[in-house]
Amino acid sequence: MSQTQNKQIVLNERPQRGPITDKTFRTETNEIKQPGEGEVLVKVEYVSIDPTMRGWLNDVRSYLPPVQIGAVMRATSIGRVIKSNDSNFKEGDLVFDSFGWQEYWTGPGKAIQKRVTPEGGRDIDHMGLYGLTGMTAYVGLFEIGKLEDGDHVVISGAAGAVGQIATQIAVAHPKCKVTAIAGSQEKLDYLKKLGAHNVLNYKDADFKKQFKAIDNIDVYFDNVGGEILDLALGQLNPYARIIACGAISAYNAEKPTPIYNYFNLVSMKSTMRGFIVLDHADKFKQGSEYLAGLVKENKLKADYHVTYGLDTCVNTLRDMFEGKNFGKTVVSLKDQKEQEEEGFGKSRL
């Protein structure tokens, strides 16, 4: 191995309320740490970009501790073992963990997971379709949302990573009707291609009026919180289920959006339940098999928004808050030309 330096993006300072700034992160180059006994050295190939990263930058109590100042930015990742002092791993093994925004990771083999890509599959699917993204959509709809035949399912953030998979699962479910919400005409066209029965652009001036014209809701898959959540609360069927998956509209907000329709949870005997996908690892095997089944039946496709090189991580995260991604957002640290030849970075739908 000729490479000796490891480029890393570390947290430089915590952003105040609002979006990340040019000072939030800084790039460092350090010597690659050689693996000790029981350790492996991993060359990172893909790093994830997720809305939740904004929350990890705040010094508050949450489902994971905040990223510390000076620490490598946390990110789930896929890589290949290039040196191993752990008998369970050999050079070339594909591995998954939170390797972070850096080119190389060194640490104990027992802390990371080996992954095998099935023949004809793509390594990138460990980040999206069969990764936490796909599992969030699956667990959200079935474990939290208790999806039933014939439900009217409304999904916000529907053209994003979790949203696109949730949309397709709901479309494939017997007799369900799916209303998908996103922020541009291009995304609405994409959602129609995914099979959504009804599509709404939340940026339209008359969005509220359009929303009020849809049928009452059995399942609301909430990726965005805020005003859209409030509208959904105002339009529940009895025994509706709200899947509190995320609230991207709040992550950069100066102050929370008021919720006026809360009492409908009582009058419509409905439930709203939050969840963190990491707590549902016991369902991942079942979830992967379910999604693979839909893929086989040609009812599910995963789209990726890929940028190239570690230097793109920060702007790609910013862009996500402006809705520039379709599907799962991933930064590839692999050779761009080689990847483009494989079809990455272009819509695969």
Ligand SMILES: NC(=O)c1ccc[n+]([C@@H]2O[C@H](COP(=O)([O-])OP(=O)(O)OC[C@H]3O[C@@H](n4cnc5c(N)ncnc54)[C@H](OP(=O)(O)O)[C@@H]3O)[C@@H](O)[C@H]2O)c1
């Ligand atoms: N609970 C869990 O375990 C879990 C796991 C994974 C993700 N999540 C949550 O699920 C949600 C989706 O995550 P993802 O990874 O799939 O991200 P994503 O949907 O791929 O990307 C975020 C999308 O949110 C939309 N957006 C941005 N600002 C918005 C705003 N102010 N109002 C409405 N929409 C806005 C943008 O699309 P538009 O163009 O449509 O605006 C953007 O493309 C996030 O809230 C995330 O935190 C939760």
